[in-house]
Amino acid sequence: MRIFEAFGPGERALRVGEIAARSGLHRATASRLVAELVEHGLLVRDADRRVRIGVRMWELAMRASPTLSLREAVMPFLEDLHGVVGHHAQLGVLDGVEVLFVERLSAPGSVINYTRIAGRLPLHASSSGLVLLAHAPHDLREAVLAAPLRRYTPETIATPERLRRVLADVRRHGYAYCPGHLHADALGVAVPVTGPDRQVLAALSVIVPNDDGGRAVVPVLRAAARGIARTLGNSPLAE
Incomplete structure (x- = not known):
C-alpha cells in the first residue's frame, strides 16, 4: 500500500529511489517489492526504468470500486x-x-479546472466539497471547521465563520455556488445526488467560466440530480 500511495495524481511514473523515499522503505526493500509487483502486472516498468501502476491493478480496483454502480447510474x-x-x-x-x-x-477549450478523475480537493474549497460537507455528519463538519482552511484565491472560504454561513446556505438553497474559489476564471456549481433514503451519496457539479451567466446552470444540475435519484431508486444501490 505504501508503494501504491507513493504515486500522486500528477505523478504517474516514478523511479525506485523516489518510491523508496516517499514510502519510507529501505531502497533494497522497495526494489524487491516493486519487482514482485511488476511480475504480477500490478506495476509496469517503462523503457527508462521508471515504474507505473499497471493495467492489472486498475482492472482489479474497478471490479471492487464501491462507486461503480453509482457511476453507471450517473453517466x-x-x-x-x-x-x-x-x-x-x-x-x-x-x-x-x-x-x-x-x-x-x-x-x-474548456475553462481551467483543477479536478481530475481520482483527484482530490479539500472540502471547503470546491462546490462539490461544500455540498458534501453541508450534508456530512456533525463531527466531520466540526473537524473541518477547526482545521486550517487553505486559501487558493481571494474568494476561497478561509474562515470558520464564513464556512458555517455558506454551509447553511447550501442546505437552505440546495446547491453550492463558488465563483473564483479555486481559480479566478472558473465558477463551480454543485448539487447533491441522493439515494432512495434521501441520503446524500455524491455531488454533481459543473465548472464553467466565471461570468454573469453562471446561475443558469442550476436548474440543469437539479434536473440531472433528480434523474439520477430516480435511477438509483430502481438500482441495486436501493437494496
Whole structure:
C-alpha cells in the first residue's frame, strides 16, 4: 500500500529511489517489492526504468470500486449535462476530509479546472466539497471547521465563520455556488445526488467560466440530480 500511495495524481511514473523515499522503505526493500509487483502486472516498468501502476491493478480496483454502480447510474445524465454546459461536468464523493472525483467529462477549450478523475480537493474549497460537507455528519463538519482552511484565491472560504454561513446556505438553497474559489476564471456549481433514503451519496457539479451567466446552470444540475435519484431508486444501490 505504501508503494501504491507513493504515486500522486500528477505523478504517474516514478523511479525506485523516489518510491523508496516517499514510502519510507529501505531502497533494497522497495526494489524487491516493486519487482514482485511488476511480475504480477500490478506495476509496469517503462523503457527508462521508471515504474507505473499497471493495467492489472486498475482492472482489479474497478471490479471492487464501491462507486461503480453509482457511476453507471450517473453517466447518462453526466453526458447530457456536459453536452449542455460545454465545459466540465463531474461527480465527487466524500472520502475523509476531502472530495474524491470519480468521474469527469471535459471538452477542448474548456475553462481551467483543477479536478481530475481520482483527484482530490479539500472540502471547503470546491462546490462539490461544500455540498458534501453541508450534508456530512456533525463531527466531520466540526473537524473541518477547526482545521486550517487553505486559501487558493481571494474568494476561497478561509474562515470558520464564513464556512458555517455558506454551509447553511447550501442546505437552505440546495446547491453550492463558488465563483473564483479555486481559480479566478472558473465558477463551480454543485448539487447533491441522493439515494432512495434521501441520503446524500455524491455531488454533481459543473465548472464553467466565471461570468454573469453562471446561475443558469442550476436548474440543469437539479434536473440531472433528480434523474439520477430516480435511477438509483430502481438500482441495486436501493437494496
